[in-house]
Amino acid sequence: MHIETSRRRVLQMTAGSLAAAAFRDLSALAPPTVASPSAGRAPHGTFEPLPLGQVKPAGWLQRQLRIQADGMTGHLHDFWPDVGPNSGWLGGTGESWERGPYYIDGLLPLAVLLNDEHLKAITAKFVDWTLTHQRSDGMIGPAGNDDWWPRMVMVKVLAQHYEATGDARIIPVLTRYFHYQLAAMPDRPLRDWGKFRWQDEAYVVEWLHQRSGDPKLVELALLLQKQGFDWVGSFADFPFKEKVDKKRILQETGGENNAQGYQSHGVNNGQALKTAAVQARMGDVTTNRAGFYRQLAALDQYHGMPTGMFTCDEHLAGRSPSQGTELCTVVETMFSLEIALATFGDAVIADRIEKIAYNALPATITADMWAHQYDQQANQVQCSLNTKPWTTNSAESNLFGLEPHFGCCTANYHQGWPKLVASLWMRTADDGLAAVLYGPCEVNTTVRGKTVRLREETEYPFRNTIAITVEPQEHLRFPLQVRIPEWATDATVTINGKPHEHGVRAGAFATIDREWHSGDRVEVRLPMQTRVSRWMNNSVAVERGPLLYSYSAGEHWVKLRDRGPTADWQVFPDRAWNYALQVDEKSAPQLGATEGEIAASPFSAESRPSSIQVRANRLDSWRVEDGVAPPPPVSPVQSKSAVETITLVPYGTARLRVTVFPEAAG
Numbered sequence: 001m002h003i004e005t006s007r008r009r010v011l012q013m014t015a016g017s018l019a020a021a022a023f024r025d026l027s028a029l030a031p032p033t034v035a036s037p038s039a040g041r042a043p044h045g046t047f048e049p050l051p052l053g054q055v056k057p058a059g060w061l062q063r064q065l066r067i068q069a070d071g072m073t074g075h076l077h078d079f080w081p082d083v084g085p086n087s088g089w090l091g092g093t094g095e096s097w098e099r100g101p102y103y104i105d106g107l108l109p110l111a112v113l114l115n116d117e118h119l120k121a122i123t124a125k126f127v128d129w130t131l132t133h134q135r136s137d138g139m140i141g142p143a144g145n146d147d148w149w150p151r152m153v154m155v156k157v158l159a160q161h162y163e164a165t166g167d168a169r170i171i172p173v174l175t176r177y178f179h180y181q182l183a184a185m186p187d188r189p190l191r192d193w194g195k196f197r198w199q200d201e202a203y204v205v206e207w208l209h210q211r212s213g214d215p216k217l218v219e220l221a222l223l224l225q226k227q228g229f230d231w232v233g234s235f236a237d238f239p240f241k242e243k244v245d246k247k248r249i250l251q252e253t254g255g256e257n258n259a260q261g262y263q264s265h266g267v268n269n270g271q272a273l274k275t276a277a278v279q280a281r282m283g284d285v286t287t288n289r290a291g292f293y294r295q296l297a298a299l300d301q302y303h304g305m306p307t308g309m310f311t312c313d314e315h316l317a318g319r320s321p322s323q324g325t326e327l328c329t330v331v332e333t334m335f336s337l338e339i340a341l342a343t344f345g346d347a348v349i350a351d352r353i354e355k356i357a358y359n360a361l362p363a364t365i366t367a368d369m370w371a372h373q374y375d376q377q378a379n380q381v382q383c384s385l386n387t388k389p390w391t392t393n394s395a396e397s398n399l400f401g402l403e404p405h406f407g408c409c410t411a412n413y414h415q416g417w418p419k420l421v422a423s424l425w426m427r428t429a430d431d432g433l434a435a436v437l438y439g440p441c442e443v444n445t446t447v448r449g450k451t452v453r454l455r456e457e458t459e460y461p462f463r464n465t466i467a468i469t470v471e472p473q474e475h476l477r478f479p480l481q482v483r484i485p486e487w488a489t490d491a492t493v494t495i496n497g498k499p500h501e502h503g504v505r506a507g508a509f510a511t512i513d514r515e516w517h518s519g520d521r522v523e524v525r526l527p528m529q530t531r532v533s534r535w536m537n538n539s540v541a542v543e544r545g546p547l548l549y550s551y552s553a554g555e556h557w558v559k560l561r562d563r564g565p566t567a568d569w570q571v572f573p574d575r576a577w578n579y580a581l582q583v584d585e586k587s588a589p590q591l592g593a594t595e596g597e598i599a600a601s602p603f604s605a606e607s608r609p610s611s612i613q614v615r616a617n618r619l620d621s622w623r624v625e626d627g628v629a630p631p632p633p634v635s636p637v638q639s640k641s642a643v644e645t646i647t648l649v650p651y652g653t654a655r656l657r658v659t660v661f662p663e664a665a666g
């Protein structure tokens with residue numbers, strides 16, 4: 001038995017009869033309600049994330065993380081004062097709230113995954129300061145504020161640091177802090193951001209409980225839940241079924257940050273998508289599983305975008321593809337879904353993570369990762385200073401730059417790629433391993449007391465084949481699960497060239513339970529077919545496998561101002577974008593993709609990993625207004641323009657694009 005699992009079970013036996021029983025032993029969960037992919041196959045349970053550092057990037061993901069380290073992420077400490085040497089989280093007089101912890105929450109896993117000594121040295125400064133400046137009563141962080149919220153981010157950092165290093169200082173410091181908080185919260189309850197983001201801390205409290213068995217941690221998790229906002233319950237009667245009315249937000253006392261403002265806030269909603277999973281870890285799995293899907297479905301139905309995200313600029317913004325989605329929300333939603341995937345174990349959650357990670361994330365950051373947006377739009381036809389239709393954000397929100405509109409994203413976006421890589425593989429409830437998300441990587445871990453190395457070679461999501469080489473220290477029997485995405489209806493799995501005897505089913509995990517010998521090779525083939533999804537006004541978006549496709553309107557970059565080693569940019573199209581597509585559900589599968597070069601920077605405009613040719617008509621009546629494409633007119637539309645063949649490219653490679661199109665009448 002894996003040592004971590006056995007230790008946890010022992011702890012549960014010793015502390016388990018106390019209040020600690022309120023925490024659920026997820027390894028003992030009944031299988032989820034999704035149907036078993038094949039007869040005779042063991043039902044899949046839930047997963048446990050592997051400790052940070054056991055999954056390392058390879059191939060294009062290694063390049064992507066290196067681009068990130070060589071870009072803004074690796075240099076921010078040197079030139080952006082908010083996370084610089086004068087940070088309050090280093091004892092300085094500078095920014096003392098969320099930005100220091102935000103930055104290290106992404107920089108730390110990046111440094112570990114790249115084994116980058118320079119980046120590790122920066123993260124060590126923040127971690128060491130926090131550990132060595134704990135107050136005698138247990139409080140951590142800068143003395144300048146006593147807000148619980150920024151500390152909720154720092155405890156996530158400390159948990160990651162422990163996983164990567166085993167630093168013996170972490171568990172005592174976290175324990176003292178959590179005991180202090182448990183004693184202080186009755187008099188100083190959660191408020192503002194902390195009240196709406198309590199679930200992030202409760203996740204770490206549960207994480208620590210798995211390792212220490214301390215029953216006070218159960219009390220703290222329950223108190224956080226009690227004082228925190230009831231996210232899961234609030235979706236039983238979801239009040240935001242349209243773009244949030246700015247007046248409604250501002251009229252209430254407290255301006256934008258009143259209760260309705262917090263509840264309809266995009267980043268809060270992204271973070272809230274882990275609430276059901278955290279509550280399931282605290283006890284009731286069945287109710288919370290249903291609550292998770294109800295929450296996701298409401299965001300999709302009223303605010304959903306084909307990127308897998310929802311609009312929020314700054315508040316929930318409805319179905320128009322010209323509304324914005326904040327970068328903080330993208331990375332926070334990914335992290336929430338990574339926790340939901342581990343907790344509920346469903347393949348569809350992994351499909352959603354890939355959709356966001358391989359489309360929404362790269363599209364909103366420049367290919368060199370030196371500039372990013374605050375808000376991205378699915379239909380983004382210019383990034384200019386024109387007035388925008390945002391709920392409460394400013395005109396600069398969709399510019400690319402250092403800190404367009406506001407610097408939260410500048411501090412917070414760094415967690416996106418590294419946490420994705422760390423989540424590619426997870427441990428199964430029966431002490432096997434699962435490929436839950438796909439991307440090139442290498443895993444070095446322990447299974448049933450033996451070291452196991454796995455090499456996953458693939459150019460997914462740009463190509464459809466994933467080759468996994470299993471290298472156990474000595475031959476070893478354990479179950480290995482591979483995910484078959486819901487869209488992969490013709491998937492095949494072979495082991496050493498022979499088809500998997502139990503067959504596979506889309507939208508589920510296939511389990512290969514056998515004795516593994518060094519060099520055994522599993523090949524997963526996920527043929528991709530072009531498909532159409534429907535959006536506002538019966539419009540269409542074109543998808544293929546995990547990728548979303550857009551028409552690129554070209555990119556003319558105009559520098560607005562220098563910002564130290566980077567700059568703020570407007571971007572203008574250099575060709576027409578107003579097309580209606582001649583495509584529907586029936587004709588889409590006939591549209592093949594042409595494979596091209598995957599550039600060194602895979603999501604650059606020069607990269608053409610794949611493209612799709614489609615017939616289209618210009619739609620003269622659909623014209624830019626105030627710097628945005630108006631909502632697509634109701635489909636099907638009539639156009640008298642000549643038929644043209646246009647090329648669609650991966651969304652993540654196009655910083656200006658149309659993604660949600662009117663359908664042209666045939």
Ligand SMILES: [Zn+2]
Pocket residue numbers: 326327328329407408409410412
């Ligand atoms: Zn932000």
